[in-house]
Amino acid sequence: MTAILNILTSLFILVIGVVALALVVLFFIDRYQTSDTVRRNYPVIGRMRNILSELGEFFRQYFFAMDREEMPFNRAQREWVNDASKAHSTNVAFGSTQTLDPVGTPIFVNCPWPTLETEAHGIVPMVIGEGVAREPYNAPSFFNISGMSYGALSTPAITALSNGAANAGCWLNTGEGGLSPHHLDGGCDIVFQIGTAKYGVRDKEGHLCDDKLREVAAHPEVKMFELKLSQGAKPGKGGILPGAKVNAQIAAIRGIPEGEASISPNRHPDIGSSAELLDMIARIREVTGKPVGFKTVVGAHGWIKNLFEEINRRGPESAPDFITVDSGDGGTGAAPLPLMDHVGLTLREALPMMVDMRDAAGLKDRIRIIASGKLVTPSEVAWALCAGADFTISARGFMFALGCIQAMKCNKNTCPTGITTHDPALQRGLDPANKAVRVANFVNQIRKEVGIIAHSVGVKRPRLMQRYHVRLRCADGRSRPLDELYPQAGADNQAA
Known part of the structure; x- marks a missing residue:
């Protein structure tokens, strides 16, 4: 009996030793691999996330939250971005988990004779600012990276976005935090955003500085300038960057004190009318020589008609080279809940409205429309192109591509994936x-699958899709063509 107990004791110690050794090995494997941020920041323990996610597929009938029930982005959306970004197959089996019941669900109208792949056209660039800006921008991609500032995002996150954008041939918007060396790291095309605090191009009093504008424009990577009037997370309120995130470099780039919260004014103090907006656009375009536009969330829209009337009085050269339409249902920025939930129109309603007002003013060939707001999957991007957008941009989609797990810590300095934190220990994982x-x-998978949708509806490239190519589910349970819900004057409304 004593001999058996000794053997069992020895076996138990051996098993414990093997398990301990395995944990040590896994710790070092996780700590020094670079493909999974969560495992790198939380060795061994981080593996539980993947294990539980895998088990969830087998035991999903026991959970209340299904693929399409999580918010603000559900599991199906996040998994699509995850698979696309890892170059894994984005095909699914056993049918769609997408219910077609919610109002606003897009349903694309497939053609009986879809475009053959051999007849399809590749990505066609589109010029912005032609004939007006001294250096117009021939933008190569219809899908690009939206504004996320350095400060809100970490050094490795911005560096990755810059290099990824360069590899994909799309632009990267700086957000309102100014131009950092990390934006320039990859050599990608850059859209410099000017927020209400004029970070990066302000003088000591906080006013727009022409000399600093010229310095930024001197970088060949900077292709355009965007005046941010408002953003989806907080229409009517300026940007918020907690003091914990304002380190020495961020303070220097923005031109603000280190360690103090960075709160932008709720609008540009020097822009209070359509006329003053056009004056500011003309000033920036003259100083920089590059295309200039503005970003806005549509709410009250009478001012937009007044803007277009003022443009036609002054002449088309006075127009902004582009308008970015942001959705009012929130974004990457930290914001008060009432603004995020209940202020500003969603992109579903605002985008067709903006396109129609532009076209009615005869400015279709002069002003490009950029759509922004929860465009993280091919179907959403394709819908925006059908509605009339010339370009689409995404912020949170790229955060998922960087490894975001929707931990909802963006407004703190504790992001577990290193994307929105300046804690070196957490940044190390990215x-x-x-x-x-x-x-x-x-980027490449979005463009590929939007192309597949375009071919399915019978056109040769994405920008040829029209409103009659998509229907939206309505409150009565039926779907209606987008061109019926939002008729366009002079448009051919006959489905192909």
Whole structure:
């Protein structure tokens, strides 16, 4: 009996030793791999997330939250971006989990004779600012990276976005936090955003500085300038960057004190009318020589008609080269809940409205429309192109491509994936080289699958899709063509 107990004791110690050794090995494997940020920041324990996610597929009937029930982005959306960014198959089996019941669900009208792949056209660039800006921008991609500032995002995150954008051939918007060396790291095309605090191009009093504008414009990577009037997360309120995130470099780039919260004015103090907006656009375009536009959330829209009337009085050269339409249902920025939930129209309603007002003013060929707001999957991007957008942009989609797990810590300095934190220990988990590849993969897969939708409805490239190519589910349970819900004057409304 004593001999048996000794053997069992020895076996138990051996098993414990093997398990301990395995845990140590896994710790070092996780700590020094670069493909999974969560495992790198939380060795061994981080593996539980993947294990539980896998088990969830087998035991999903026991859980209340299904693929399409999580918010603000559900599991199906996040998994699509994850697979796309890792260059994995985005095909699914056993049918769609997408219910077609919710009002506003897009249903694309497939053609009986879809476009053959051999007849399809590749990505066609579109010029912005032609004939007006001294250096117009021939934008190569219809899908691009929306504004996320350095400060709100970490150093490795911005570095990865810059390199990924360069590899994919799309633009990267700086957000309102100014131009950092990390934006320039990859050599990608850059849209410099000017927020209400004029970070990066302000003088000591906080006013727009022409000399600093010229300095920014001197970078060949900077292709356009965007005046941010408002953003989806907080229409009517300026940007918010907690003091914990304002380190020495961010303070220097923005031109603000280190360690103090960075709160932007709720509008541009020097822009209070359509006329003053056009004056500011003309000033920036003259100083920089590059295309200039503005970003806005549509709410009250009479001012937009007044803006277009003022443009036609002054002449088309006075027009903004582009208008970015942001959705009112929230975004990457931290914001008060009432603004995020209940202020500003969603992109579903605002985008067709803006396109129709532009076209009615005869400015279709002069002003490009950029759509922004929860465009993280091919169907959403394709809908925006059908509605009349010339370009689409995404912010949160690229955060998922960087490894975001929707931990909802963006407004704190504790992001577990290193994307929205300046804690070096957490940033360490985000490897820019690995994530840059994922960013490029995401862009390429979006463009590929939007192309598949375009071919399905019978056109040769995405921008040829029209409103009659998509229907929206309505409150009565039926779907209606988008061109019936939002008729366009002079448009051919006959489905192909």
